[in-house]
Amino acid sequence: MISQSIISIFLKEITPTYIGQAFWGIGLALILWYFYSLYQRKHLKLWAYSWLSFALHVIITLITLYFNSNESIGPFWQNVFTFFFQIAGLMHIVWLLRGAYHLIERKSISLKFEYAQYATVIVISLFSALAFVLDEEGGYKYSLALPFTVKSLIAGFGFLFAGIQIMRIGKRDTAVGKKLLWIAFILYGFENLNYALGGLSVLFDKHYILKLNSSLGALDFLLIAFIGIGMIIWLLEEERSALEKTNRELDSFLYSTSHDLRAPVASLLGLINIAKHDIKEESGQKYVQMMEERVKKLDDIFSDILNYSRNIKTEIKPTTFRLGEIVEDVITDVKFNEGAEQIRLDYSEQIHHILKTDYYQLKVILGNLISNAVKYHDSKKEDQYIAIRFQKIDRDVHISVEDNGIGISPESQHKVFDMFYRATSEAEGSGLGLFIVKQALEKINARITLKSEVNMGSTFTVVIQNAAVKYNDR
Numbered sequence: 001m002i003s004q005s006i007i008s009i010f011l012k013e014i015t016p017t018y019i020g021q022a023f024w025g026i027g028l029a030l031i032l033w034y035f036y037s038l039y040q041r042k043h044l045k046l047w048a049y050s051w052l053s054f055a056l057h058v059i060i061t062l063i064t065l066y067f068n069s070n071e072s073i074g075p076f077w078q079n080v081f082t083f084f085f086q087i088a089g090l091m092h093i094v095w096l097l098r099g100a101y102h103l104i105e106r107k108s109i110s111l112k113f114e115y116a117q118y119a120t121v122i123v124i125s126l127f128s129a130l131a132f133v134l135d136e137e138g139g140y141k142y143s144l145a146l147p148f149t150v151k152s153l154i155a156g157f158g159f160l161f162a163g164i165q166i167m168r169i170g171k172r173d174t175a176v177g178k179k180l181l182w183i184a185f186i187l188y189g190f191e192n193l194n195y196a197l198g199g200l201s202v203l204f205d206k207h208y209i210l211k212l213n214s215s216l217g218a219l220d221f222l223l224i225a226f227i228g229i230g231m232i233i234w235l236l237e238e239e240r241s242a243l244e245k246t247n248r249e250l251d252s253f254l255y256s257t258s259h260d261l262r263a264p265v266a267s268l269l270g271l272i273n274i275a276k277h278d279i280k281e282e283s284g285q286k287y288v289q290m291m292e293e294r295v296k297k298l299d300d301i302f303s304d305i306l307n308y309s310r311n312i313k314t315e316i317k318p319t320t321f322r323l324g325e326i327v328e329d330v331i332t333d334v335k336f337n338e339g340a341e342q343i344r345l346d347y348s349e350q351i352h353h354i355l356k357t358d359y360y361q362l363k364v365i366l367g368n369l370i371s372n373a374v375k376y377h378d379s380k381k382e383d384q385y386i387a388i389r390f391q392k393i394d395r396d397v398h399i400s401v402e403d404n405g406i407g408i409s410p411e412s413q414h415k416v417f418d419m420f421y422r423a424t425s426e427a428e429g430s431g432l433g434l435f436i437v438k439q440a441l442e443k444i445n446a447r448i449t450l451k452s453e454v455n456m457g458s459t460f461t462v463v464i465q466n467a468a469v470k471y472n473d474r
Contacts, residue, residue, distance in 0.1 A: 018058050021221050025055030028228040035235055042108060046099035047231060050092050054224075057088035064144075082147050083129035089151045090121045093158045100162045104169060124150060149199025152192045159189030177234030184226035191223065251309050262302045268295050304432040311364060311436055316443055320356045320469055323390050323399065324349035330367045340374045346387035353390045355397045355467045361440040362464075365448075366401065368433040369460050373403035378455070397467040404457035413450055 029052040036044035064085050067078040094117050102108055109117075128147035163185030166178060272292045279285055327347055334340055366388075373386045381404060391398040408416060417438040441448055445465050452458035 022055045022058040025051045043099040043103040046095045050095035053088050054092040060085035079129045083125050086125035086128045086147050093155050145199050145202040149196050152196035156189045156193035159185045175237045177230050177237050181230030188223040265299045316358045323353040326363050330370050334371050337374045339377050344385040346385050354469050356469045357444050357467045361444045364440045365437050368437045369401040377405045392468045395466045395468045397464045400461040402459040407454040407456050408452040
C-alpha cells in the first residue's frame with residue numbers, strides 16, 4: 001500500500017536529486033545535438049531527443065508526485081500529468097533504443113514501425129492515466145503505482161536488450177566508451193526491473209507496505225551519468241578511429257602517388273640531359289635549361305612529400321651517437337646544393353658532443369635546417385657561414401643552427417612551421433621542410449625556437465629533452 005504521508009516525505013527527499021537529473025538530461029541533450037550538428041549522425045539526434053524527453057519526464061514526475069501528495073488538487077490534473085509523464089518516460093526509452101539500433105545496424109526503422117511505436121506509447125500512457133478509476137478511496141495503487149510499474153518494466157527490459165546488443169558489437173573492441181555504455185545500460189535495466197518488482201508487489205499484495213529509499217535517486221543519477229558519459233566517450237573514440245583511418249589512407253595515397261610520379265619525372269630529367277648535349281642553338285639551350293629547373297623543382301616537391309610520408313611511418317629507435325656523425329651525413333647531402341660551395345661551416349666537434357635520441361629524426365631536423373640555411377644564403381656577404389653549436393643543460397641537449405643569410409621577417413616567423421608556408425615570394429621550396437621538422441620534433445619529445453632578423457640571419461635552436469649523455473656512459 002502507499003500512503004499520502006509516504007509520498008510527501010519521499011517527494012521532499014528526492015526533489016534535489018531529480019532536479020539534478022533534469023539538468024543533466026538537458027545538458028546531455030545539448031551536447032549530443034551539438035555533435036549531431038557537426039557529424040550529422042542520426043543516432044545522435046535520436047539520443048538528444050531521448051535525453052530531452054528524460055528531463056521532461058523527471059520534471060513532470062515531480063509535479064505528478066506533488067499533485068498526489070496534495071489533497072486540494074483534484075484527480076483530473078493528477079492524471080493529466082500522469083499521462084504526460086508516462087509519454088515522456090516512454091519516449092525516452094523509444095528514442096534511446098532507436099538511436100542504439102541505428103548505431104548498431106547503420107539504418108533507420110520503417111516509417112510504419114515508427115508510427116506504431118508512437119501509437120503504442122500513447123495507448124499505454126492513456127491506459128496508465130485512466131487507471132485511477134480503479135482506485136479505492138484514498139488509494140494510489142492504480143493512479144501512481146501502476147504507471148510507475150509499467151514504465152519501469154518497459155525501461156528495464158529495453159535497457160537490458162540495448163545493453164546486450166551493444167555488448168555484442170565487436171567483442172574484442174577495447175573502446176572504453178562502449179564498455180561503459182553497455183555496462184551502465186544493463187545495470188540501469190536491472191534497477192528499473194527492481195522498481196517494477198516493488199510496483200507489482202503493491203498491485204497484487206494487499207499486505208505489502210512500500211518503503212521508498214531516497215538513496216535510489218542518487219543511484220539513478222550515477223547510472224544515468226555513466227550512460228551519458230559512455231555515449232560521449234564512444235562517439236569521440238569512433239571519430240578518432242575514423243580520423244586515424246582517414247589519415248593512414250591519405251598518407252598511403254600521398255606516398256604511393258608521389259613515388260609513382262617521381263619515376264616519369266626522373267625519366268624526363270634524363271631526356272632533358274640528353275637534349276642539352278644534342279641541342280646546339282643558344283636559344284634552344286636556354287629553353288632546355290628552363291625546363292630542367294622547373295622539373296627539378298617538381299622533383300624536389302615530390303621528394304619532400306615522400307620524406308613527409310616516410311617520416312610518419314618511421315618508428316622511434318633511440319640510440320647514442322656523436323653529433324658530428326649527423327653533421328657529416330647532412331653536409332654530404334647538401335654540399336652540392338646551389339651556393340653551398342660559398343658557405344663556410346663553423347662546427348668544431350668535441351668529445352662530449354654525444355646524445356641519445358632517434359638518429360633518423362634528428363637527421364631530418366638538422367638536414368632541413370641546414371638545407372634551408374644554404375637555400376636562403378645571402379650571396380652579397382663576403383663571409384657566408386652556417387654555425388652549429390652543442391650545449392648540455394641539465395638533462396637536455398641544445399643544438400643551434402645559425403646562419404647569416406637573408407633572415408625571416410617578424411610577421412612570418414610564427415608561420416614558418418605551417419604546412420606549405422613559404423616566408424618569401426622568392427622561396428622555391430615546397431613549404432614542407434619546416435613542417436616536417438615540427439613533426440620530427442614531436443616524435444623525439446623536442447621543441448624549437450627561432451630568432452631571426454631580416455638581412456642579418458637566423459638561429460634555430462633545437463631542445464631535446466632527456467637526451468644528455470655523459471661521455472663515460474656512452
